[in-house]
Amino acid sequence: MANMMYREAVLRTIFEEMERDENVVMLGEDIVGGMGTAGGPEAIGGIWSTSTGLFGKFGANRVIDTPISESAIIGAANGLALSGKRPIAELMFADFIGVSLDQIWNQMGKFRYMFGGKSKCPAVVRMAYGAGFNAAPQHSQSVHSLLTSMPGLKVVIPSTPADVVGLLRTAIRDDDPVMFLEHKALYATKGEVPDGDYTIPFGHARLTRAGQDVTIVTCGLMVGFCERVADKLAKEGIGCDVIDLRTTSPLDEEAILDSVEVTGRLIVVDESTPRCSIATDIVALVAEKAYSSLKAPSVMVMPPHTPVPFARELESAYLPSTDKIEAAVRKILAWR
C-alpha cells in the first residue's frame, strides 16, 4: 500500500508500463517539460506533471514532444498503434478532441471494424477534463458523454489514485483505443494505492457507499461529492448506493440495475451537459429495464444545457454541488 496523489499514480503507471513493454511510447504537447529552454529539456516539467522524468529515462524516441496540433498527435498515435506500438497520446485539454475528432471518431474507433477485425489500434488518449478552474468554455468541458456515444472507443474516467493505476494498466494493455479522462481537480487528491501488478477490468463499476434507499450513479470528480452526501444522509438513516461507473463505455448495466431493483430510486450525477448524455442514457436504461422497480421518477443532477461559464460565481452555480445532490435525494424521497 502506498499513499500517493492522482497525478503521481498516472505518472508512475506510465513509467512502469514503459519499463515493462518497450512498445509503449508517449507523445503530446510539452510533455518533456522544458524542451528548448535555457535550463534544458526537463527544466520546467509538463503542465500537469504527469510525465516528469520520462524523457530522461526513456529518451526522445519514446517520449515525443509534438507541435501544437492535436490532429497530428492523434494521427501519429493511430499510425504508431497500427504498426505495432502502444502509444499514449496526451491531449492537454479534453476540449481539444474537437480539433482532432476525425482522427478519433472516423479513424481510431473504426479501424478494427473496417478491416474485418484484422487490424487493431491499441492507443490510449489521455486528456484532462472538467470545470472549476475559471478556465472558460473551451478549457473546462466534460467530454465523456460525447465520446461514449461513439462506437469503437472505450471511455475510462478514474476517480481515485488506486483506480488510475488499475484502469490505466488495463487501458495500455488493451488492444482497442481507449479514451482516458483525468479530472483536473483530482490531480492533487491523495489515496491509497495497493501494491502489485493489479488491473481493473473495464465495464466494472465500483460501489463506494452501500444503502438501500437511493441509487446514485456517477463518475469522475462527482464520485467524491456523492460520497460526502451519502455519508451525511447516512446519519439520518437514509441509505445511498453510490456507484462509480469507472468506465462509461462499456457500461456496467448490471451494477445499476441490481441496485435500482433494491432501492427503486435513481439519481444520476454528472458534470457533462444534460442533453443526449450519459445521464439520460442511464435514466433510459432504467426506464427500459427496471421500470417495475421504480418508486419515483429518476432525477438527474447536471449542469444546464449551456457552455461552461467563465465567471466564478456563474461557474459554481453551473456545476453540480453537494447541496444540489442532497436536494435531489430529498426530492426523490419526497415523491408521493
Added chain:
Amino acid sequence: MANIRAFTMPKWGIEMTEGTLAEWMVQEGDAFKRGQTLCLIETDKITNEVEAEFDAVLRRLIVPAGGDVQPVGALLAIFADADDSDADIDAFMGNFKAADTSVAARQSDDAAPAPAPVAASAAPAPAPTPKKIETNRPISPEALKLAELRGVDLDPIEGSGRGGRITYQDVDQASRSAAAPVLLGVAELPVNLDGFYASPLAKRLAAMHNVDLSKVKGSGARGRISKADVLALVQPAAPAAAGFLAPAVPVDNRPSVVPMDKIRKVVARRLTEAKQTIPHFYLRMNVRVDELLAMRKTANLVLGTKASINDYLIRAVGVALARHPDVNVQVHGDTIHHFAHADIAVAIASPKGLVTPVVRAANTLRVDQIAAATKGLIAKAESGKLSFADMEGGTFSVSNLGMFGLDQFDAIINPPQGAILAVGGISKVAAEGENGQVRFESRMGLSLSCDHRAIDGAAGAKFLATLKGLIEAPEGLFA
C-alpha cells in the same frame, strides 16, 4: 387526495356475469406487493388467481371467502395506502357505484346523444363539478383539467417543464398528501473484495453469506460473477424441525406433506359437492369397435386427417346428443337447460391437473374438424394456455382413460352438466357369431354417469343405444 381504490368482481370473458370469492390470500390490514396473489375467484367454469396490480394495503375486506355469488362489478374489498384515514375510506365506500358492465349499458354509452336511459341503473353517476381555473401560467391542458377536477391551487406549484410549464405530474403530486417513505437505510459495504471480477451486489451478497468469491465461477460476460452466481451457492436455511416424530419404523416412510395448491383445493371441493349432491346413476355397455377401427383407417386417408378413436367417439357422442336432447342438458337449481348443439367438454390431464376444454357444436363438425379442434385444445392445455373461453360452458363431458389399459370406469359429473361418458380401453374378447360359432371381437367399455334429477334411466339408456349403433355401424358418423 387519498389513493383509495375499489376491488370489484372481475369480468373474465364476455359471458361471465357473476363469480364467487373462493379464498382470500391476504387478510384485512395486510400490505401486499404488485404481482402477489390476492384471492381466488371461482366462476361456473374456472377458478383463477387474482394478482395485485400495484402495492397497497387491503383496508376493508367486504366479501369474505366462501360467501354468496357476487355479480360482476360488485365491491369485494377496498385497497388503499396504510396512511389513508378510515373516514376517507368510509366516504369512498359511500360514493362507490358498481360499474354496469351489461351490454345494454355499454351500448347506451356509445350512442351519441343518448335519449333518457331506459333503466335507471344505467344512468351515469353525477361527476363532481370541476371548478374553472383562470391562469396565465404555462400549463398542459390535461394538467389544467386535473387541477380543476381536484381543486388544486396552482400558485405554490413550481412547473417542472421547459420554461416552468406545469405538467400533469406536477399537479398530481401537488394534490397528494406528503409522503413518508419507508427507509431501508445504510447497508454494509464489503471490504477486501476489490480484486474479484464480480458485480457490486454479488460482492455484497458474498460478504453477507460468507461465500468465498475465489471459488465462484462467474456466468456473466467474460466470467463476471453476478448476484445469481452467488445466490446459487448460498445454502437454503435448514428446514424447521418436524412438528411430530413418527413412531420408529424399520424403513423411513414418513409422508412428505404437500399442501394442496389453490386450484386443486377448489377442484376437490367442487367434485365432493358434485358427488355428494348429484344423484348419480351409471349405465354400462360394451360396444364392438372392429368396424370403427377399420373405417378409421380409410376415412383418415380420405379426409387427410390423423383423427384418433377419441375424435370419432366425440363425433358419435355429438350426433347421439343431437338425437337425444334430453341428455344434452345442464341442471341449474330447479331448472333444466336444453341446448340445440352439443358442446362437448373433453377431460385432459394437463401438467397443472385435470382440465376440461370444450369442443363447440361437435354435432355439426366433421371428424377431421373435431380432430383439429382437440389437437389445438390439447396443445393449449399442455402449455397452460387455455383461456376462460376455451373452458367455459359445455353441455356434456367425455373422459377417456382407455390408453391406460383399464376396461371400464365411472366418472363424476362435471356440474352443471347433466351427464358424462367414461371411456375404457379396447380389448379382444371371444363372442358368439351369427351361426353360433366363436369369433373374436374388439370391444370398448363405456359407462354413462347421469344426473337423475334431469335424466331418467330410460332416456340415458336410449342415448347409449343410439351411441352403440353409431359406433358399431360407423357409416352413420358420415351422414
